[in-house]
Amino acid sequence: MNLKLIAGAMALSAALSSFAQTHVMDVNTGKKGAPIQKTMYGIFFEDINYGADGGLYGELIKNRSFEFKQNLMGWTTFGNVNVKDDGPFERCPHYVEVTYPGHDDRRSGLQNDGFGGISLKQGDSYRLSLWAKAPQGNASIQVQLIDQVTDNDPQDFVSQELKITSGEWKKYEIILKSPKNDKEASLRITLNGKEPVCLEHISLFPVNTFKNRKNGMRADLAQALADLHPGVFRFPGGCIVEGADLDSRYQWKNTIGPVENRPINENRWQYVMKNRFSPDYYQSYGLGFFEYFQLSEDIGAEPLPVLNVGMVCQFQNKEESAHVPVDELQPYIQDCLDLIEFANGDTTTTWGHKRAEMGHPAPFNLKYIAVGNEQWEDFYFKRLKPFVKAIREKYPDIKIIGTSGPSPEGESYEHGWKAMREIGADLVDEHFYSSEEWFLNNAMRYDSYSRKGPKVFAGEYACHGVGKKWNHYETSLYEAAFMTGLERNADVVHMATYAPLFAHVKMWQWRPDMIWFDNTNMFKSVSYYVQQMYSCNKGTNVLKLTMNGKPVAGQKGQDGLYATAAADNGDGSVIVKVVNTNKTAQSVSVNLKGIKGEKTAKVTTLTCNDLNAENTIEEPEKITPKESTMTCKAGKSSTVIEDEIAPMTFKVYRIKK
Missing domain, CATH: 3.20.20.80 (Glycosidases)
Structure with a gap:
């Protein structure tokens, strides 16, 4: 290996980089444009x-009122459980009657697994409510949270008796506290004793x-x-x-x-x-x-x-x-x-x-x-x-x-x-x-x-990738580029x-979708973070931003750059958003006309070198915005943001005027 040749190549690369074009943008901070609506x-x-x-x-229970076309869909029953349709609620008339199975060694009841399992968190409380009546005398039910399978036999880990008084329909409510985490628990209700009970609108919510x-x-x-x-x-x-x-x-x-x-x-x-x-x-x-x-x-x-x-x-x-x-x-x-x-x-x-x-x-x-x-x-x-x-x-x-x-x-x-x-x-x-091409061409x-x-x-x-309809980084970046045109045209x-x-x-x-979840966890897609970077840096008025007198919208000679600027009357900030959709870094110099002297900018950066990458349940924060600060230089008659924006990157600069 010739170290001299390598060093020479690196020096040449650095020299060529120093001659790379710097894209000069101008922002008139002294003249506020169209208001940006709070609803933007x-x-x-x-x-x-x-x-x-x-x-x-x-709600954690599926088909809580037994009104699905198949009334017991979502429920598993055992013993004697029958659906009836003369319940207390006119528009939801169905309920179940649970009766003694005829043998003391058998049970009657029903079980609900929620939406692919009931997710419980250790130490959290859950509010069970139901409507019930005991038509023949005081009755009792056992309410349980159970494991799906433990040693081939479902087992309860929370159990509480609920006494149902004789007479008309009445609402009952109890609090169940989970002693453990369980992603696929079930709710089971069984009849205690021989007195029948009628149950309607069985509901389970987290207290939190x-x-x-x-x-x-x-x-x-x-x-x-x-x-x-x-x-x-x-x-x-x-x-x-x-x-x-x-x-x-x-x-x-x-x-x-x-x-x-x-x-x-x-x-x-x-x-x-x-x-x-x-x-x-x-x-x-x-x-x-x-x-x-x-x-x-x-x-x-x-x-x-x-x-x-x-x-x-x-x-x-x-x-x-x-x-x-x-x-x-x-x-x-x-x-x-x-x-x-x-x-x-x-x-x-x-x-x-x-x-x-x-x-x-x-x-x-x-x-x-x-x-x-x-x-x-x-x-x-x-x-x-x-x-x-x-x-x-x-x-x-x-x-x-x-x-x-x-x-x-x-x-x-x-x-x-x-x-x-x-x-x-x-x-x-x-x-x-629409496709990647549409979003890039419609800013x-x-x-x-x-x-x-x-x-x-x-x-x-x-933005739907052609043949790649999932929340991968590339399409989210193109959404960010397109959105510069929304903000620039806030009067429309x-x-x-x-x-x-x-x-x-x-x-x-x-798909794609902004927020994904299972019964326990969730993750925010990259598109979520793009939306958040805009909504949290919206500003109150558009500021005119141009390059060679033109909007910066990926046009010829702009090397895949998209940009917009806004003023925030709330804290007196100027906000500049720049998206580099090029696969090479781009140098930019943004003249903030109307501001003088050296300033500190808060910078939010969203970047990733794998265009197909995405956040997942397993890696929910694989791609997230990063916060930093930078010094904006004092130019001859303006404050200047000088930065090299990495390939395929979205940046927001916030400078207090």
Whole structure:
């Protein structure tokens, strides 16, 4: 080995590097541009991939009210257990009667494994509640938490007797404390003695839900949402708003009031399981509109409900006859008006009173409502029009969101925008699940949009790798590049929400997704961290950032660089975001005009040298942003950020002015 030759090669490489082009960007910090809306970066929730029941919603029991099409689906029974349908709740009439099996050496009871096993944490408490009656005299049941298998025989490790008094239906509640960690536990209930007992709505929740609410959210998943500091929360979908048919559409009025009397609904996504058909995928509606509004409040986001426009999924239903006739839309329109009253009405109104009865007398201050999801063409346009008219007349301050359909370009998309202008929508919901190339080429998408008329809501988007539809690093980086165009055009784009939000690692229909989980753990995808880097560094006003007088959006001569800048009136910071999508390092010099002297910048860096890498349950923090500081130099008339940005890297610089 010739050490002199190696040393010479290294010196030559260093010399060539010193002559590499430095990309000079200019930021005018003295002139604030368009306001960046508080709703700019938000989240969109849909019950897909077991995102609600078995996911965000804290309930640990599947089919707790015996209302699935097969009433005992999710349950294993032994001895004498019979389903009956004259229970105490009108919309959930089914329950089980457990009777003596006829022999003292036998038992009667039932067992539930939850959603692929009940996850318990050592030392944590769990609230079991159920409705019961003893029709023939005082009775007793044994409530147990059991191992799935111990020495080939399920064994209990928590056991508590619950006495049921003779007479009418009554709600019972006990607290069970787990002495150990168990990812695949089960709940077992057995009859003690010979007196029969009737059981309904058997529910098990962690006591430690998000904000410690009784009908609450799984704490770690909800906290992950709060940590995004989202500006807007769109719910409940998505395609489940439409349903596979009108009977299975989402009806918000079925999702409020006592949870025991909320009817279940088939989940629209049970039919598209990618060869994993799931006949037991239902919506319990325990996570209903009251809980959505409450969660929005808890995480500091503006609520954005989406309501049915009198249409079912157009992908499945292409005939006019499948949808509600235009002259029969009044009940659907009334649902919209009633929802606004439910959210905002005082306690003397019909629906405001119902909200107060549920524990929230103060209004939720709803400002936005979306009518229809991803619908298109005249089927949609003629139905949306009377909704807009009715909402405008009664609630003129509510902003109405329409949609341009499922495609981000093309004839149908153009028709959608034309119709939304004519109908008078305030925002237009655009969806784009597109390739790497599309995201890299569309950072200037909104630069050419009209500054008049409806604003943009990028309501569903994600970069899908060609042949690689998972949350790998490369696609997340391209999302970061594309998002520079959202921020640069904040006068046009008022909202953006990545989709889908949640996915269970063993029960999913769609990917990529932002947050993945199993029954015990969760991890945040790289796309999550991209969204967080934007939402936590949003700023209040756009600042003009250019290179040679042009926006930095991956254009010719910019070597794969994308950049945007903002001012934060809150702490007086200037925020610069730069994405290098090139596979070589890029030197940048950012002149912060209007600032003078040496400054310290807080730097957040997201980088990875394996473009196919991803976070997983086993390695949840394999790729995460890293915090550091750097000194910004004093230039002749500005403060200058001088940095070499590593290949395929996203950086955020925050400098206090």
